[in-house]
Amino acid sequence: MKIPLTLVILFSSFLGFSQEKKLQFFQTDWGRQISYDAFCEKTKAAGYDGIEIWLPKDPKSQNELKLALKKHDLKVGFLNGTNRTVSFEESLKQYVAHFKILISWNPTYINCHTGYDFFSFEKNKAFIDAANKIAKENNVPIYHETHRGRFSFNLPDTKKYLAAIPELKLTLDISHWMVVHESLLQNQDSHLEEIINRSHHIHARIGHAEGPQVNDPEAPEWKEAVERHMNIWEKVIRKQWETNDIFTITTEFGPADYMPTLPYSQLPVADQWKANIYMMKLLKERFNID
Template identity: 85%
Template sequence: MRMPLTLVVLLFSFIGLSQKKQLQFFQTDWGRQISWDAFCEKTKAAGYDGIETWFPRDKKSQNELKTALEKYDLKVGFLNGTNKSIPFKESLKQYTAHFKTLVSWNPVYINCHTGSDFFTFEQNKAFIDAANKIAKESNIPIYHETHRGRFSFNLPDTKKYLSAIPELKLNLDISHWMVVHESLLQNQDKELEEIVNRSHHIHARVGHAEGPQVNDPEAPEWKKAVERHMDIWEKVIRKQWEGKDVFTITTEFGPADYMPTLPYTQLPVADQWKANVYMMKLLKERFNID
């Protein structure tokens, strides 16, 4: 039996679309103790597409970063943050001005630690509105990370901002909420629906009910926590793939002392780099990506 031509065209269109779907992985430079060149070489060799970093403060380091990114053909995602130690108006001005520098590098995205859990709704909204304005003008995506100590420190409050600001796009680091809500949010899938819909980037770190980072994601005792995070991340990725072909992810296990350490010696109990590469591997396997 011959298949109608229209069905053949639709079938091949679907196959073509499905083949285009990609994950781009960014490695955090959090805790980096080697040169930009060595770090970027190691990142590229591990199979990453780019790095995520705060913008270097001195010109020499900026030049070294740019050279290394070009040499190893790596993309960059930058961070920007609200300085909570200075008055609100001064902090907003500083936060807004810094975008100009970041945008000039044409990053893939900018991820923000936005506002404060001690600011008012309107104060936090001012930071979000400033970022959204710049995102529109520059055509560079700006995301706001779900993060302790920021406007997005918990699930219910973050939903209030999403309702009030249609342009608000999240970077979902749900490990923070696991410890804030002291659970793996097992019974909150309905509450998470809007979060899933508005998350455009992921920080792939695994938290648990008593902390924002398990000591080693490969350890069998953390299997339940890892699977819970993976299930939520998959919903986010598949939702965003409905409208775009590429979804970006930063593997963001942190160094000591964010990584648990042994007493007295302060030696980390696991390998940060290995943990991050493991998360990339798990996600690639989940989506059958080489």
């Protein structure tokens, strides 16, 4: 007996399979040395959905960026951050004001380098609360990256903020914590559970016990580190897919000198673009996505 399509749709919806689950990939602008147009063309051709970028300060560059995004049909995820070189009051003022500019671009999300590891809990919370208020008022996803030097520089302290701020949503760049805690966080899965539940975006870079970025993720000596990151990321993605059909990921291997370099010549030991493409490839294979 042939089942009517409407019943199939209703049954699928009941089971939670109403739409295909998707990953959207963003390429980092970090280290870009070509024009916005050329970079966006290259990014689109590689199979990305968008780019992640700090908004350029000058109007001419902003216009070039806007034209390139439109021409190559790319989404944009912006970064915003706490200025650690000025007073707390001035930094908070700048942080809030910049959100208003970024939101006018209708970004897919805004990822934040929030707070300062030398600020008090209350001062860091002020930045998070301000961002959450703006996110709610403007219906724009705003996430706070797990990052050295920020409120979220380590796992135990980040959990304190999560407990105190139910609306806090993370960008998980767990490579930072691998070096902070000098491990691949083995035997810390119970501590990672709430982090996984509250992560809404991923920075796909492989760290290790002695650094935030391996020299080449394809090298066999990093197999354990790659698999550890992939296992954690998969838990994050599958958790978010329970309530959202699309999950965003930025491939974020950085350029020299974040990329290890040779002495004297300072030439990078691997190719940043190739490393980022490899991360996208691994994740697509992991989830059987073309």
